[in-house]
Amino acid sequence: MISANGSCSRRPGEAKLHPPVEKLSPAEVRELNERFNGMRTEEILGWAWTKFGKRAAIGTSFQGAGLVMLHLARQAGLPFPVFTLDTGLLFPETLALKQRLEDFFGFPIESLGPDLTVAEQADIHGAALWSHNPDLCCTVRKVLPLRDKLCDLDCWITGLRREQSATRAEIGIVELYAFDAASGRDIVKLNPMANWTREGVWEAVRRHGIPYNPLHDQGYRSIGCQPCSGKADGSQGERAGRWIGFNKVECGIHTFLPKKLDFQI
Ligand code: SF4
Numbered sequence: 001m002i003s004a005n006g007s008c009s010r011r012p013g014e015a016k017l018h019p020p021v022e023k024l025s026p027a028e029v030r031e032l033n034e035r036f037n038g039m040r041t042e043e044i045l046g047w048a049w050t051k052f053g054k055r056a057a058i059g060t061s062f063q064g065a066g067l068v069m070l071h072l073a074r075q076a077g078l079p080f081p082v083f084t085l086d087t088g089l090l091f092p093e094t095l096a097l098k099q100r101l102e103d104f105f106g107f108p109i110e111s112l113g114p115d116l117t118v119a120e121q122a123d124i125h126g127a128a129l130w131s132h133n134p135d136l137c138c139t140v141r142k143v144l145p146l147r148d149k150l151c152d153l154d155c156w157i158t159g160l161r162r163e164q165s166a167t168r169a170e171i172g173i174v175e176l177y178a179f180d181a182a183s184g185r186d187i188v189k190l191n192p193m194a195n196w197t198r199e200g201v202w203e204a205v206r207r208h209g210i211p212y213n214p215l216h217d218q219g220y221r222s223i224g225c226q227p228c229s230g231k232a233d234g235s236q237g238e239r240a241g242r243w244i245g246f247n248k249v250e251c252g253i254h255t256f257l258p259k260k261l262d263f264q265i
Helices: 026-036 041-055 064-075 092-105 118-125 134-150 198-207 214-218
Strands: 056-059 082-085 110-112 155-157 174-180 185-190
Touching: 026 041, 026 174, 041 056, 041 064, 041 155, 041 185, 056 064, 056 134, 064 092, 064 198, 082 134, 092 214, 110 134, 118 134
Parallel strands: 056 082, 056 155, 082 110, 155 185
Antiparallel strands: 174 185
16 A cells, blocks of 8 residues: 555555565666567566566456457466456446456456545545546546555556557557655566557457457447547547547556656667
């Protein structure tokens, strides 16, 4: 959990289940990126399992790439913990999909929620915070719960792809972020789907019969919270339809941590 000074601390009586692993150096991260760029996703995931075990976890919002990654991890026998951010404002279809995926894959998906209910948030920050301050809303409902979760991890595995948007075009397959200033702890962010195309993802979803969000068939390209996700046509980019009317393209979970090194692939 996050303490008042912003560093990680454990709740009273809470056991430390998995000790942190040895840190990666920036030089190692550079070398891994060069190596991983030509490797298959399941091989990259295999490296993460060997290196971090259950100190690595897959975070997913059930977009196509995350679904394929879950499938590949399961096929390869890599039992990563899996979590999702449940803001309390997700579509019913998304909540139903979580259950369908748990049934399909046969493993649980942990839901991480914010400290404030939607009603409590409205009392403190005003009604429909997303309509007048979506950055604050995303911080409360997504970033802080994620930050709390990352206290227990050394490696956060995402389904980000370079093709998704300009903000994601230069992501590394391995990225190193400063996480906890008090302890000097870093977090490795692994993006094993970085090189996948949208077409490749959806071909794999269909070929393997992986359950997906039916809203995609109704014109939603990228699906997040109900108030901030709209329909969009294919010409508007993969993340079109998110935060319509705002100059906002990321919720903040992929931008709140300071990167420890910049490199191009
Ligand atoms: S996506 Fe919208 S509703 Fe969801 S947390 Fe962000 S601002 Fe709030």
